[in-house]
Amino acid sequence: MEQEIRTLIKALNPGLPVNFGVNPAGSAYPACVLNVISSPGTHNMDGRDGLTQSRVQIDIYATTYGEMASTRDSVISGIDGYQGDRIHRVFYSDASQTIENEKQRSRLTFFVWHS
Numbered sequence: 690m691e692q693e694i695r696t697l698i699k700a701l702n703p704g705l706p707v708n709f710g711v712n713p714a715g716s717a718y719p720a721c722v723l724n725v726i727s728s729p730g731t732h733n734m735d736g737r738d739g740l741t742q743s744r745v746q747i748d749i750y751a752t753t754y755g756e757m758a759s760t761r762d763s764v765i766s767g768i769d770g771y772q773g774d775r776i777h778r779v780f781y782s783d784a785s786q787t788i789e790n791e792k793q794r795s796r797l798t799f800f801v802w803h804s
Contacts, residue, residue: 729741744801781799
């Protein structure tokens, strides 16, 4: 699921660095960092049903507010509602903005249903 989300974001934003966990020192901006916050499986009365609802955080870092906002909007519109190979559906949840180490940061949260 993580690689499928990463591949999708990179296809929507060619040249955008998309990493897991941390943006390596010296990386170009804007950049995305992906983290799986939680990943509980789902069950029915017969046991595990094979689906997982993961909460995925996508942090977007940029040097200007405009770069951050356009990248943020591209990611939200590009993956909200997405269905793919292992991904049954992606649902946008919320966003927040901060300034961190002189970089504009937007933190996006998505719920990803996948098998």
